[in-house]
Amino acid sequence: MRQASGAPAPGSGATIFALSSGQGRCGIAVIRTSGPASGHALRSLTAPRDVPPPRSACLRLLSDPRTGEPLDRALVLWFPGPQSFTGEDCAEFHVHGGPAVVSGVLQALGSVPGLRPAEAGEFTRRAFAHGKLSLTEVEGLADLIHAETEAQRRQALRQLDGELGHLCRSWAETLTKALAHVEAYIDFGEDDNLEEGVLERADSEVRELEVALGAHLRDARRGQRLRSGAHVVVAGPPNAGKSSLVNLLSRKPVSIVSPEPGTTRDVLETPVDLAGFPALLSDTAGLREGVGPVEQEGVRRARERLEQADLILAVLDASDLASPYSCNFLDTVVTPAGAQSPNGSSQRLLLVLNKSDLLLPGGPEPSPDVPPHLLLSCLTGEGLDGLLEALRKELAEVCGDPATGPPLLTRARHQHHLQSCLDALGLYKQAKDLALAAEALRVARGHLTRLTGGGGTEEILDLIFRDFCVGK
Ligand SMILES: Nc1nc2c(ncn2[C@@H]2O[C@H](COP(=O)(O)OP(=O)(O)OP(=O)(O)O)[C@@H](O)[C@H]2O)c(=O)[nH]1
Numbered sequence: 001m002r003q004a005s006g007a008p009a010p011g012s013g014a015t016i017f018a019l020s021s022g023q024g025r026c027g028i029a030v031i032r033t034s035g036p037a038s039g040h041a042l043r044s045l046t047a048p049r050d051v052p053p054p055r056s057a058c059l060r061l062l063s064d065p066r067t068g069e070p071l072d073r074a075l076v077l078w079f080p081g082p083q084s085f086t087g088e089d090c091a092e093f094h095v096h097g098g099p100a101v102v103s104g105v106l107q108a109l110g111s112v113p114g115l116r117p118a119e120a121g122e123f124t125r126r127a128f129a130h131g132k133l134s135l136t137e138v139e140g141l142a143d144l145i146h147a148e149t150e151a152q153r154r155q156a157l158r159q160l161d162g163e164l165g166h167l168c169r170s171w172a173e174t175l176t177k178a179l180a181h182v183e184a185y186i187d188f189g190e191d192d193n194l195e196e197g198v199l200e201r202a203d204s205e206v207r208e209l210e211v212a213l214g215a216h217l218r219d220a221r222r223g224q225r226l227r228s229g230a231h232v233v234v235a236g237p238p239n240a241g242k243s244s245l246v247n248l249l250s251r252k253p254v255s256i257v258s259p260e261p262g263t264t265r266d267v268l269e270t271p272v273d274l275a276g277f278p279a280l281l282s283d284t285a286g287l288r289e290g291v292g293p294v295e296q297e298g299v300r301r302a303r304e305r306l307e308q309a310d311l312i313l314a315v316l317d318a319s320d321l322a323s324p325y326s327c328n329f330l331d332t333v334v335t336p337a338g339a340q341s342p343n344g345s346s347q348r349l350l351l352v353l354n355k356s357d358l359l360l361p362g363g364p365e366p367s368p369d370v371p372p373h374l375l376l377s378c379l380t381g382e383g384l385d386g387l388l389e390a391l392r393k394e395l396a397e398v399c400g401d402p403a404t405g406p407p408l409l410t411r412a413r414h415q416h417h418l419q420s421c422l423d424a425l426g427l428y429k430q431a432k433d434l435a436l437a438a439e440a441l442r443v444a445r446g447h448l449t450r451l452t453g454g455g456g457t458e459e460i461l462d463l464i465f466r467d468f469c470v471g472k
């Protein structure tokens with residue numbers, strides 16, 4: 001059973017209607033209604049004037065109830081509540097997608113007593129209010145509508161399927177059990193009939209939960225990257241072909257390419273779908289010292305951007321590996337990235353040797369002492385498939401792979417509640433008496449419940465539903 005939210009949908013009672021498919025000329029447009037007058041609206045617009053059997057499409061003539069003027073011949077569907085998306089009586093009109101038909105049907109619906117146009121996200125908000133969707137599922141639905149890459153779509157579908165919600169509810173159950181043990185001890189502590197070791201059991205449940213929450217919080221950055229894009233920074237010495245690579249990966253001429261070293265100076269950012277993952281790709285100035293002030297500023301910005309990168313795409317000219325610029329780049333960027341930092345993490349980096357077309361066919365390996373790398377020619381496109389496959393693997397690490405990994409925390413809100421839950425568990429461990437310990441467990445459980453939407457405040461609901469379009 002899902003948790004129904006405490007908050008009723010604003011204005012529930014009215015029957016709402018909206019165009020649910022996209023705006024503009026299209027083959028079929030879907031208009032839907034939700035609320036108690038849906039059946040009446042169906043009967044008012046259609047001939048014959050009966051509601052069709054539940055959940056099956058029927059062809060009907062639609063006409064304006066005020067004038068009797070025919071509007072369209074359309075498929076209509078009847079979803080009596082509670083077995084509908086919102087949980088209320090719903091009707092759908094699948095009309096021909098011309099603007100005149102759509103506006104005619106919308107105006108006709110507006111003339112039916114008890115009907116009014118829906119606000120943004122109002123259908124979903126009603127579904128939430130009737131316990132059809134939890135808050136994390138609502139967020140999954142919003143993400144699904146906005147998903148632009150395959151990985152985002154998978155992640156959103158998993159969240160819509162309720163995975164994160166299930167996990168939170170199972171964690172909340174663990175806390176309920178621990179709380180029951182503590183309360184039993186408070187009530188019957190002196191009683192001989194009480195099983196041995198109840199408090200120890202509560203302690204060990206809390207410890208296991210702390211480990212699970214900690215692991216998810218460490219993963220939180222990945223879920224957010226998957227929602228908003230990983231930062232991939234293309235860097236290398238001048239003229240290595242960085243801008244050529246950015247243009248190749250983004251499939252458009254984002255950056256100026258020229259034989260002149262020092263062409264790119266500013267950091268140029270472009271959002272791209274990289275092997276199914278969302279990324280923000282940055283082109284940067286070629287790294288070299290001893291040049292004019294403008295280029296030097298470009299180099300400073302490039303270095304700054306490198307520090308913030310989730311993944312560095314390091315580019316060298318395969319035919320120019322022995323040059324001082326190439327050697328310096330290997331020493332100052334590529335080699336340090338491979339080394340582990342004191343906190344155990346290492347900077348992710350893919351090394352690409354570009355301009356492979358300039359190497360002699362069948363010639364020797366360009367440089368056996370260069371760290372692991374991929375060969376590529378931006379000119380001929382050779383090696384691009386291998387690079388995309390390598391990027392897919394790296395980005396699956398950076399963003400988390402929605403095909404296999406645990407459900408990700410995609411929003412700061414999720415992270416906040418899990419962290420607060422963990423903080424409350426810390427208070428449980430320090431509690432000086434059992435009453436305080438029990439209270440800490442209640443606070444911890446409250447955060448898990450709020451994550452899935454139980455007792456959500458109006459402001460949070462407004463924030464989440466604001467992302468939706470009208471008709472959803
Ligand atoms: N033969 C060959 N030439 C390439 C290849 N990729 C890029 N070039 C050429 O190399 C030159 C430099 O390319 P850019 O993409 O401007 O290099 P960059 O690293 O962005 O250069 P800066 O912004 O000046 O640091 C241009 O003349 C490109 O046409 C390649 O795969 N093979």
Ligand SMILES: [K+]
Pocket residue numbers: 238239257258259260261262263264
């Ligand atoms: K150049």
Ligand SMILES: [Mg+2]
Pocket residue numbers: 242243244255256257263264283284286
């Ligand atoms: Mg460039």
